[in-house]
Amino acid sequence: MPPSTDLLQGTLDLLILQTLAPGPMHGWGVAAAYSAGVNGCVAGWAGIALSGAAPLEYKGWISSDWGSSENNRRAKYYALTAMGRKQLETELETWKRLSAAIGLVLSPG
Numbered sequence: 001m002p003p004s005t006d007l008l009q010g011t012l013d014l015l016i017l018q019t020l021a022p023g024p025m026h027g028w029g030v031a032a033a034y035s036a037g038v039n040g041c042v043a044g045w046a047g048i049a050l051s052g053a054a055p056l057e058y059k060g061w062i063s064s065d066w067g068s069s070e071n072n073r074r075a076k077y078y079a080l081t082a083m084g085r086k087q088l089e090t091e092l093e094t095w096k097r098l099s100a101a102i103g104l105v106l107s108p109g
Helices: 011-020 027-038 045-059 082-106
Strands: 062-068 074-080
Touching (some): 011 045, 011 062, 011 074, 045 082, 074 082
Antiparallel strands (some): 062 074
16 A cells, blocks of 8 residues: 555644754755655655645744755755744644544553
8 A cells, every 4th residue: 555645634734843853944945845754655746745835834833945955956944933932732642632532542541
C-alpha cells in the first residue's frame, strides 16, 4: 500500500509551527525537515509543507522574509511570530488530548 497523504484536519498547522519553533527556516528546509521527520510515511510531503505555509502567514502565525540560502540562492525564510508561538502551545495541547483519547479507544482496558 502506498504512503498516505491524509492528515487530520489542523495537523499540518501543528507540524509547520513545530518545525519552525527552533528558528527561521527557508521553505525547502521546512519540506526537508518534514520528509526526514515522517520517514516516508506521507507521500508528496514537500508540496504539502510548502503549500501549508501561506495560510499560516495570513493568520499571522508565521512571517516570511527573503534571504540567501546555504547555497547562496535567494530563498524565502519563515519564522514563528509571537502569535504563532502561542498558537503552537494551543495546538500541542489539543494534539495531546486528541492522541490520548484515540489511544484510550484503540487500547481499551
